[in-house]
Amino acid sequence: MYPLFETLCIDNGHIRNAEWHCRRFETSYSSLYRHCPTYSLLDNTHISSEYNTGIFRLRISYNESSTKTEIEPYITKNITRLKVWAVASSFDYSLKYTDRSVINNLFSQRGCCDDVLIIKDGMVTDTSVCNIVFFDGQKWITPSTPLLCGTARARLLADGTIEERPIAESDIHKFEAFRLINALRHFDTVATTTTDNIIDF
Template sequence: MSHTLCIETICVENRQLKNLSYHEARLNKTRQELWGYTDRWDLSEMLILPDCVDNEIHKCRVAYGKEIDNIKWEPYNFRTIRKIQIVHDDTIDYNYKYNNRDELNTLFAQRGDADDILIIKNGMVTDSFYCNVAFSDGSKWFTPKTYLLPGTQRAFLLDAGVIEEAEISEGDIGKYQEIRLFNAMVGWERAATLSIDAIELN
């Protein structure tokens, strides 16, 4: 049996756990596909907010395998992103939200003076270091079909019709006007939005 842990990172705002049904669906899918567990966890019953969590934005980090390994609650600080460096890796696999991010950390170390990275796998755009991405053509937002991680915010935005899936190759990047980086902690309205010119092409 694998002893690999996976994680869910849940945004807490005004002492409310956000998009919990999406996190619960991914967690239960991960437990079944990685380890064969068919029992269903109800996160609304398992996660009890401690008194230290106030109305500001906090991060709830749940590390789990067969059972919950640990739960951490901490205030969340938004990252500033001004420049993005393209990096390439044709073998990276992060289809599940593993606790071990060594492969991603190795790529992040290649960012130079940039604040984040955009990972290209087999010529196709995937994700940034912590975020799924979307590209604007001036009227619509498109997110790559070739993502690494099926993000919960990504699933929510697709269901809501805010973004659409598209095949986006490295060569397609220049066709767009803007890129937006979002994840469970960084909702659509707060997400960093940069001109395509902020992407450093190799």
């Protein structure tokens, strides 16, 4: 019923970086339905006072004519160990689809790790829920081949905090460390983890 969704961060009653989510919504909607949106992403979203303290996940699922809103408390997960796992060349997640069955199946095969680092056609993409950013000793670099162009990633590229370039699976351990980012995991506050914690067997 709702093929696409956006996940936003409510931070002490305020939606963070809403303009970036609205921008992706407009692009994704137009791509799927072949016409401009007939409504705005946040049209029916009201943040009540009960969300004025703390961090909450706001999920807005949508289709051609309507939205569904869900809000729940958010606690940042400790993701330090990643298992490298390849996905078929035909797999596409360029839009934020509600059908995450392929990604969930990959996640279920993480073993003793916290998440999977997904490889497509030999190139690094994302984890199951985050874009990844690597540190080369001087700069923070994100793969130019993400499965999904996240809003946090787009914003950090736009302001020059990070750069993008192709990163092959064989390049992973040339980097010193990595961070995992998304709308709820902020670049300046998430943990920095050494690439020794990326397991490729």
